[in-house]
Amino acid sequence: MSVLTDFFAGFGHWNWFIFGLFLMALETIVPGVHFLWFGLSAVIVGLVLSAGLAMGLGEALSLPWQLVMFAIISVATVFGVRRFANAQGVESAEKDLNQRSAQYFGRVVVVEEEITGGRGRVRVGDTLWPASGSDTPKGARVRITGANGTVFVVEPA
Template sequence: MELLVFFAESGPWGWFIVGLLLLVAELIVPGVFLIWVGIAALILGLLSLPFQGFGFWVWQLQLVLFAVLAFVSILVGRRVLSRRDTTSDQPLLNQRAASLIGRTAIVSEAITNGRGRIKLDDTTWTAEGPDAAQGATVRITGNDGGKLVVEPV
């Protein structure tokens, strides 16, 4: 209760402190959420500057206004962030198996009954596809989990 009285008596400066604390917390906590709530607190601090001496009831109105401003700020922030161009020059960077599609490899363990192993660069992969003898060359056509789907070249 003393904290509420402190903020009620501090007026807009309490909102400036809360806003700055939220902006600092955004630097520490991962994600892009607290920045919008912090901006809402700073805006409310600016809006409440002219109403400093109006008493305790203004604090309750400010809480409601803060909730509305935070909601609107988050919606605006989501819209701004969704407009960013997120295309990458390396779209398969973290999808190694998908990045191997189209390459050729050597069968290291014969593919029998649709399963075997292939050697690609310095790694062996589990492969699925038509039967192929050890040493045969295959082309990677897809991936299924950690297994590569192959076809004879």
């Protein structure tokens, strides 16, 4: 095991770049945006260590501090990206796309089966929908004001 440890110790700060690229490559195999941010964090730690070496600080941070820095940056990138991703909410041109009945609110339709005892049917386009509301004769025009599941709530137009 010591041969392997010595081998990787010889790479110094390049280990972080290798680890980061490995995690990013792993993201392509196991999709789901899990490893990408940890790979980015590893590359950032490698950049910080490279900057420290370029400024002549030698081994700027020992391995335990590098791991702490990696953990902190990983948490920051995960939560930062999560916050950014949630802020980019997608607005649909059709807000009622998955609520078919909501698309008909306010529309005036014709009662096809008279509404008695609070129940009847209305014709919307070429489809009959169950309706609830005050007693209304067949052929009367009513306005759709809401829905309870698939039952339209109507009132006289």
